[in-house]
Amino acid sequence: MNTMCDIGIIGMAVMGQNLALNIARKGFRVAVFNRTQERTREFVNTRLQGEPIVPTHSLEEFVSVLGKPRRIMLMVKAGQAVDEFMEALFPLLEPGDLIIDGGNSFFQDTERRLQEAEKRGLLFLGTGVSGGEYGALHGPSIMPGGHREGYELVSEILERAAAQVEDGPCCSYLGPGGSGHFVKMVHNGIEYAMMEAIAEIYDILRKIYGLSSSAIQSIFEEWNESDVASYLVEITGKILGVEDPETKKPLVDLILDAAEQKGTGKWTSQVAFDLGVPTPVINQAVIARSLSSFKEKRVLLSQIWGRKNDTALCFDSKAKDALRQTLFLSMVAAFSEGFHLLQVASEELQYNLNLVDIARIWKGGCILRARMLSSIQKALAENPLLIFAASEFTQKVKESTKYARQIVKTALEFATPVPVLSATLAYIDSWTSASLPANLLQAQRDFFGAHTYKRIDRPGTFHTVWEGETE
Ligand SMILES: NC(=O)c1ccc[n+]([C@@H]2O[C@H](COP(=O)([O-])OP(=O)(O)OC[C@H]3O[C@@H](n4cnc5c(N)ncnc54)[C@H](OP(=O)(O)O)[C@@H]3O)[C@@H](O)[C@H]2O)c1
Structure with a gap:
C-alpha cells in the first residue's frame, strides 16, 4: 500500500483543519503542518476519527511524506505568512511540485508568487475558497487560478472536496496568473x-x-x-x-x-x-x-x-x-x-x-x-x-x-x-439614463482647467473662455 500522502496542508486554523478533514473523508491521504505545533496536536487529539491524516512536526518531515510531484496547500493568514512559507519550502521542493495558496491573498501578490515559483520550476495556484468553516468541511466553492498544469495535479482532489450542485462540482480552473484570487x-x-x-x-x-x-x-x-x-x-x-x-x-x-x-x-x-x-x-x-x-x-x-x-x-x-x-x-x-x-x-x-x-x-x-x-x-x-x-x-x-x-x-x-x-x-x-449631468461637469472642468469638452452637435474638441481671461 502506498503510504505517501496525496496532498499536504499547511495551516491548521479553522479553514485548514476543516479542509484537511473534508479531503481525507473523500479517501485522500493528507499530511498536515502548522507553525505552532500545539494547534496540530489539538487537532489530532480532538477531531480525528480515523481519517487518513498524517500530522508532521517540521517542514522537512512534512515534505518527506508527500508523494511526488508534491502537492502543498497553504491555508494560512494572507500576507507575510504565505511568503514566509514559500521561502521555507523552496529549498525542500523539486521542479514540477505544486504550491497552492488557498487563503484570501491579494491577486497581485499571487501574480508575484506565481513568478517566484515559476523561476524555481515549481507550479503555483492561487485559489479562492468560499464557504467558511462549514463549507471547508462539507464542500466549499473553490476558485483556482494559475498554472493549468498545476490544476491537473489536484483537480480530482479539489473537485471531490468541493460542494456539488446539479451541474457539477463547485470548482473549476478559472484562468492564469492571479485570476483565482481576483475572482x-x-x-x-x-x-x-x-x-x-x-x-x-x-x-x-x-x-x-x-x-x-x-x-x-x-x-x-x-x-x-x-x-x-x-x-x-x-x-x-x-x-x-x-x-x-x-x-x-x-x-x-x-x-x-x-x-x-x-x-x-x-x-x-x-x-x-x-x-x-x-x-x-x-x-x-x-x-x-x-x-x-x-x-x-x-x-x-x-x-x-x-x-x-x-x-x-x-x-x-x-x-x-x-x-x-x-x-x-x-x-x-x-x-x-x-x-x-x-x-x-x-x-x-x-x-x-x-x-x-x-x-x-x-x-x-x-x-x-x-x-x-x-x-x-x-x-x-x-x-x-x-x-x-x-x-x-x-x-x-x-x-x-x-x-x-x-x-x-x-x-x-x-x-x-x-x-x-x-x-x-x-x-x-x-x-438607464440617456442623459446625465456630465455636460455641466465638462463645462466646469473646462472653466477652471481648460480641459476641453466635446459637443453633441458637431465633432471636435472645444475650449471656451468662460469669463474674462485671468491675468
Ligand atoms: N475563516 C474563514 O471563514 C475563511 C474563509 C475563506 C477564506 N479564508 C482565508 O483562508 C486562510 C486561512 O484562514 P483561517 O481563518 O483558517 O486562519 P487565519 O486566522 O487567517 O490564519 C491562521 C493560520 O495562519 C498561520 N499564521 C499566521 N501568521 C503566520 C506567520 N507569520 N507565519 C506562519 N504561519 C502563520 C497560523 O499559524 P499559528 O497557529 O502558528 O499562529 C494559523 O495556521 C486566510 O487567508 C483566510 O483569509 C478564511
Missing part, C-alpha cells in the same frame, strides 16, 4: 454588498416598522423560500432567532454595531476604480462598514442632533413585499457590478474568464450561493455588459425598482441610512 476578491465585494443590503432592510424593519427580532426572523425565513433565497438570507434568519443565554435577549441586539473588515471588499472597490468599472453598491457597503466603526463619535453626534428612533409605520404584507423586492434589486445590482468587473478584468488582465462557469461554482458551498444564480447563469450566457439588463432580468428589475423607490423614500424620510439600497437605485437609474 475570490470580487466574490467578497459582492458578499459585502449583499450583507449590507440585508442589514439595511433589517434596520428598516426594526426602526421604521418597529418589529421585534423574532418577527424579523420569520420574515427572513419566509424570504428564504423566495427569489432572494440565499445563504446570507438563511443565516440572517438563524442569527435573529438566537437568544443570549444570560440575558435571554436576542443576541444580535447585544452585539456592538461597529463592523470590522479584513480588506477584500476594499480591494474590490480599489481595483474597480483602477479598471474604471463603476461599483457604487459594493463601494457603499465598504464605506458603511468604515462609518459604523466610529461608534463613539456617532453616539455623540446623535445626542447633539437629538436623534430619536420613533417608529411610526404600520407593517403589512405590502410593505413586506416591497422590502423583499428592494433586497432582490440590491442583490442583482451587486452581482451586476461584480460580473461587470470580472468581465473587464478578464480582458484587461487577459484572464479569459468563463463568467457562466463562475456563476455555476458560486451556486453551492459558497457564501454567495443564491437561487438567483441559476438565472444569472442564463443572463450571462446572453453576454450582456450588465446582468440586470439581460432579458432574464429586465422586467423583474423594472418592477422591483418601483418598490425600491418607495422603500428608499421612506427610509430617507425617517433619516434611516440606506447607502446600499439607495446606491442600487442610483446605479440602475444612471445606467
